Amino acid sequence: MKTLLDPTSMPKELFGTDGIRGVPGKFPLDDRTLYWIGRSLGEYVRASAPGPRVLIGMDTRESGLHIAGHIAAGLSAAGVNPAFAGVISTPGVACLVRQKGFSAGVVISASHNPFHDNGVKLFSRSGMKFPDEVEESLESGIWKRKDQDPGREQVRLEADESLDADYLEFLRSRAIPGAKLSGMKLVIDCANGAASRLGPTLFHSLGAEVVAIHNQPDGRNINAGCGSLHPESLQRKVVETHAALGVAFDGDADRAIFVSATGHLVDGDGVLLAAARYLASAEQLKGTRIVGTTMANLGLERALAAEGFQLVRVPVGDRYVLEEMQRSGANLGGEQSGHIIFLDDATTGDGLLTALKVACLVSLRGPLDKLVNGLKIYPQTILNVKVRTKPPLESLPEVASRLAEANRALGDSGRIVLRYSGTEPLVRVMVEAERAEAVERWAQALAAAIRSCIGA
Secondary structure (H helix, E strand, C coil), rough: CEEEEEEHHHCCCCCCEEEECCCCCCCCCCHHHHHHHHHHHHHHCCCCCCCCCCEECCCCCCCCCHHHHHHHHHHHHHCCCCEEEEEECHHHHHHHHHCCCCCCCEEECCCCCCCCCEEEEECCCCCCCHHHHHHHHHHHHHHHCCCCCCCCCCCCCCCCCHHHHHHHHHHHHHCCCCCCCCCCEEEECCCCHHHHHHHHHHHHCCCCCCEEECCCCCCCCCCCCCCHCCCHHHHHHHHHHCCCCCEEEECCCCCEEEECCCCCCCCCCHHHHHHHHHHHHHHCCCCEEEEEECCCCCCHHHHHHHHCCCEEEEEHHHHHHHHHHHHHHCCCEEECCCCCCEEECCCCCCCHHHHHHHHHHHHHHCCCHHHHCCCCCCCCEEEEEEEEEEECCCCCCCHHHHHHHHHHHHHHHHHHHHHHHCCEEEEEEEEEEECHHHHHHHHHHHHHHHHHHECC
16 A cells, blocks of 8 residues: 655645635735736736737636736736636636637636635636746745735726637537437536536537526525535435436536436546546547546546556646646546546536536436446545644654554555645545545544644
8 A cells, every 4th residue: 555645735825736715805815915916927928928818707706806806907007908707617717718819817716615715726828727837936926016005906897708608619519429418307516606607508508408406606605515515415306306417516617526317426536437438439548547646546546457547646636637647648637526637628627528528428328327337436534634834744753653553554455645735724634445444543543643743
C-alpha cells in the first residue's frame, strides 16, 4: 500500500487549487483587492495580445454581480474591454473564451461551497486555467498595490445572452453520433446554480423529457441541501418518476454525478469506467491510460486493470488531471467528485458535457447500472481536520508514527491519502480499505494525531 502525503495541494497566498476563495467583503474578496485582481489580469493580457477582451461569468450567488463589477473596473482601467455572460457555468466561460478568441476568462463562483462564500477563477485564452507561474506573477501585482485606493467605482455590466446560445450549440455538437435522447426521461438537479436554466434548456432542445429540481435560484439557496453533494432528493425523484437517468450538478456546473434508473449513485469513478469502455470499443481511446486523482477508489483501479487499462493518479485538482493528460497523450481523465475531462471535446471538466455524454451512452448501450457493471466500490471515508498551520505532514513525529502503524496494518488492501485543502485551513484524511471497520479505525486515529499536533 502506498500512502500519499500530497504537497501540491498547498495553496499560494491568494490562489488555491481552484482560484481565489473567500467571503465577499473580506480580503481577498474586498472591493479594493477585487479591483487589483482585475487590473493585474488586464495588464497581463494587454502585454500578451493586442486588442484584449476578457469574458466574465458568474453563478447565482447574490454577491456575484458586485464582485464582477469591481473586477470589470480593474480590467477597464488597464485598457481591457470586459464582456459579460451573466449567469453561466464555469466550463461555459472556458469554452467561449477558447471559441471566440477572448484574451482570458473570469468566473465568479465558489463551486460547491455555500452561498456566503464566493471566488474568482481565471482562464487563459486557451480555455485552461493559468499555470502556476502566471498566477504567481498576478499575485505579485496584486500584493504590491492591494493597499492603494483605486479611486474607481464598479462597472455596470449587462449580460450578452447570445453567449448562452453559443455555448449550448457547442454542447449539442458534442453528442455521441447515433444517440437518440428524444423521449428519454431525465431528472436534473441544478443545485439552484449555474445549470438552472442551461441544463433543462440543453436537454429539452435534444427532445428529452426533463424533470428539473432545485432550479429556482434566489441568490442564497445555491448548493443548499441539493446538487452533487446532496443527491438524496435526486435519487428519490428518479425512482418516483421512473426516469432513465438522473444527474446532479454543483453550483458552477463543472461537475456532475449520476443516479441510475434503480436509484443507485454513480460518481466520477463510475463515469470514467463507463466512458473508458465506450471509447475503447469505438477505437477512440488514446492509449490505455486513464488519468484520475489520489481520491479515485481502489475499485476503479482494479476494474480498469481487469480490462487492460491503467489508472494514473495525480494530486487532487482538475488542473493536475489536465496537465497529466496533455503530458501523456491521454484523452480521458477526471475526479471522483464528478469533474470529467473529455479532452477531444473540451479542456476543462464540464458537468453539462458529461451529462450529455452519459445520457448518450445510456441511449446507445443501455441502463447506467449495466455500464458500470463490475465496479466494486471499496469502503472509503474522508475526514476534514481543521488546522492552525500547514507544516509538511511528514515532519510531525506523531502523525508519521501513526501513519506507519496504519500502513503496516492495512498492507496491500488499502490506501491512505493525507493532504491539505487548497482553499481552506483543513487536512483531508482519506482512508480506503476492504473492510469498513478498518477504514473507520485508521481514519479516526490519523485525524486524532493531526489534531494533537496542529489542530485548530
